[in-house]
Amino acid sequence: MRLGFVGAGRIGRPMVQRLSAAGHTVQVLTRSEAARAALEAAAAPPTAAQAGSATAVDTLRQVAAGAEVVFVCVHTDEQVREVGPRLVAAMAKDAVLVVHTTGSPATADALAEHGVEVVDAPVSGGPHDVAAGHITLLVGGSDTAVERVRPALQTYGDPILHVGPRGNGQRVKLINNALFAANIGLLAAAVDLGVQLGIEQKALLEALPQGSSNSFALAGVARAGSVENFAHAAGEFIGKDVAVVRRVVAELGGDLGALADAHRALAELIPAHAHALA
Numbered sequence: 001m002r003l004g005f006v007g008a009g010r011i012g013r014p015m016v017q018r019l020s021a022a023g024h025t026v027q028v029l030t031r032s033e034a035a036r037a038a039l040e041a042a043a044a045p046p047t048a049a050q051a052g053s054a055t056a057v058d059t060l061r062q063v064a065a066g067a068e069v070v071f072v073c074v075h076t077d078e079q080v081r082e083v084g085p086r087l088v089a090a091m092a093k094d095a096v097l098v099v100h101t102t103g104s105p106a107t108a109d110a111l112a113e114h115g116v117e118v119v120d121a122p123v124s125g126g127p128h129d130v131a132a133g134h135i136t137l138l139v140g141g142s143d144t145a146v147e148r149v150r151p152a153l154q155t156y157g158d159p160i161l162h163v164g165p166r167g168n169g170q171r172v173k174l175i176n177n178a179l180f181a182a183n184i185g186l187l188a189a190a191v192d193l194g195v196q197l198g199i200e201q202k203a204l205l206e207a208l209p210q211g212s213s214n215s216f217a218l219a220g221v222a223r224a225g226s227v228e229n230f231a232h233a234a235g236e237f238i239g240k241d242v243a244v245v246r247r248v249v250a251e252l253g254g255d256l257g258a259l260a261d262a263h264r265a266l267a268e269l270i271p272a273h274a275h276a277l278a
Helices: 012-021 033-042 060-064 077-090 105-112 127-132 143-153 168-196 201-210 216-224 227-252 258-267 271-277
Strands: 002-006 025-029 053-056 069-072 096-099 117-120 135-140 157-164
Touching: 002 012, 002 060, 002 077, 012 025, 012 033, 012 053, 012 127, 025 060, 033 053, 060 077, 069 077, 069 143, 077 096, 077 105, 096 105, 096 143, 105 117, 105 168, 105 227, 117 143, 117 168, 127 135, 135 143, 135 168, 143 157, 157 168, 168 201, 168 216, 168 227, 168 258, 201 216, 216 227, 227 258
Parallel strands: 002 025, 002 069, 025 053, 069 096, 096 117, 135 157
Antiparallel strands: 117 135
């Protein structure tokens, strides 16, 4: 397939590498010179059996030229809103836009108003998961659009979870992020309870992952050695994600309920990002 890609950073670059390695031709626009240099340094000439390639380009129009599918994997929803309309204007009307950036379902709807199919496909996982070909993709879009982009998505996505119409990928990702942050807040409360009962945090974090209280969040905290270490290491990303959750839930008229209480517990651990959590 001939593809376009905007935003080859820490998540996007291994996506581009797997797309080209699978035989796709990818035209890539990066948002920084450092990202472009890293992309070009990682590019390898195709072999006779492997006709794929990844080429850095300079404009959104070049990204979209001849592309059957165009991907956006920038850092924020605001950046998607910035580049999206100009990108869609340059795309063929039968092309599909895939948005990997976590953000508002309204962004995908707004871009679709310009006359192209839009699939929202936020990710759960990190660069190492992309590189290994098993990052989780939460996909919203029409059946037809999702099946058209699936051959490209499956080069790095597994599982690919089609969770409903356009926008539902973002809705599920936002709930996922809200629950993950709440789990960290609850773990902070659990550690505090342990202190009250005379249990050291180290002993608690060695024991809890072996019991029924285990979770993805608990495993991360245990590896970090403490809730504080994990919260400080991931604070920027957690704060950004929860800020998006709060904004979108307010836009949609929802209520975080008990999740908000757990977020406030987490806010005490990372004061620099407390404004996004409390």
